[in-house]
Amino acid sequence: MIYELSTINYNMNIQIKASTKNINGEIILPGSKSESNRALIMRALCKQPFEIKNLSVADDTVTLDHLLSTQILSSSHNKATIDVGPxxxxxxxxxxxxxxxxxxxxxxxxxxMLERPIKLLVDALQELGADIEFAGNEGFPPxxxxxxxxxxTNEIAIDGSVSSQYISALLMIAPTLPQGLILNLTGVVASRPYIExxxxxxxxxxIEHTWSENTIIIEKQDYTSNDLFIEPDWSGSSYWYSLAALSDKADIKLTGLKTNSLQGDSVISGMMENFxxxxxxxKDGIRLSKVSSTVTINFIDFEHCPDIAQTLAVICAGLNHNCTFTGLESLKIKETDxxxxxQNELGKFGVTIKQDGLNYQLDCSGSTIGKSDDAEPVFINTYHDHxxxxxxxxxxxxxxxLEIEDPKVTGKSYPHFWDDLDKVGIHQI
Structure with missing residues (x-):
């Protein structure tokens, strides 16, 4: 089944081909976009400046840094159009x-971006007293x-199952509110590691807080200046785990990643043992090695790590391994659905994903991966999604x-991704 999604061909596609199935190399991942964007907002809320070390070079972070420094914090008239792009x-x-x-x-x-809902966050802010209007369609930017x-008021409730970014946005401004904030999370709290x-x-x-059951309390208090170091991006590591899983042999060092990470996607290190x-x-990072070709997992819950769901789905397809996924609901309101x-792109290889309630069943029984001798590259639409x-x-x-649409889209989180692939033998042709 083909699902209707908007695609644009930028005539900037690339074709890639592996010159080896043994992946060896040392890679320096970009700084975490998630940590970097939070650090920029917190620095803007702090009364004293501090340094952010290893700030991400991802497009999203560059955009946020630019907007804060040139249009918001330095605005002499405090009146501006703030365009975040994608x-x-x-x-x-x-x-x-x-x-x-x-x-x-x-x-x-x-x-x-103007199609991505934001009503829950706006409603919560309005309940606190914010003056916000929808300038276009109700519930959406601008x-x-x-x-x-x-x-x-200083006490509100918000549905915790939709987006952890709504919750994080509220928490970061909480210490600056005249009465602080009592935030009650309703429903199942998704992506909890990002809130943590x-x-x-x-x-x-x-900034001190208490978190009891589903209530987070932050009193009014001041941010204090303290230099922050941004860990490399665990989400970006997922593509190297995928390369290791799909390779014949792998020995890959990812510099800078830590054992005790703040990033929820660090769970991939344990998850990939099953692959x-x-x-x-x-001491200075992690080393990935392929030790088995046997897959030992048939059900994966992405509720707290949705950003690695696409990677794991492709790994399963590449290994012709049927698997059931859950925790994918937030994926429908991301850069694309x-x-x-x-479903569209794996369908080009005969792999299907069928929804059954909150579960999604990946079926490789009709897969052509590893079975086709067709010399023509398979074209992958990216839907503006890095x-x-x-x-x-x-x-x-x-x-x-493979031929991949709009390779520059990876700049959103990992600008030198294609260069890093080239280092390990996956070349543009």
């Missing part, structure tokens, strides 16, 4: 940040925001060659 994290974090920043702001983005002190990351980074800047990939934690995008491009690239170890 940066979803920036849209959500700035919605809350601008609500407490004096001025008149029009917060907007790309056409796709937003007209008049920043001010939020004094209406936010609170841990706030703690590094002196025959061993992780050794070193990632579930539908996976993770679609990077999740599918390792599949070139199992098919003769």
């Amino acid at each position: 940066a979803g994290t920036a849209m959500r974090f700035l919605t809350a940040f601008l609500a407490v920043t004096p001025g008149e702001w029009l917060l907007t983005g790309t056409a796709r 937003l007209k925001i008049r920043g001010k002190d939020l004094k209406l 990351m936010t609170l841990a980074m706030m703690a590094e800047l002196g 025959g990939v061993k992780t050794d934690f070193l 990632r579930v539908a995008a996976l 993770r679609m491009a990077m999740a599918f690239a390792p599949l070139t170890l199992k098919v003769d060659q």
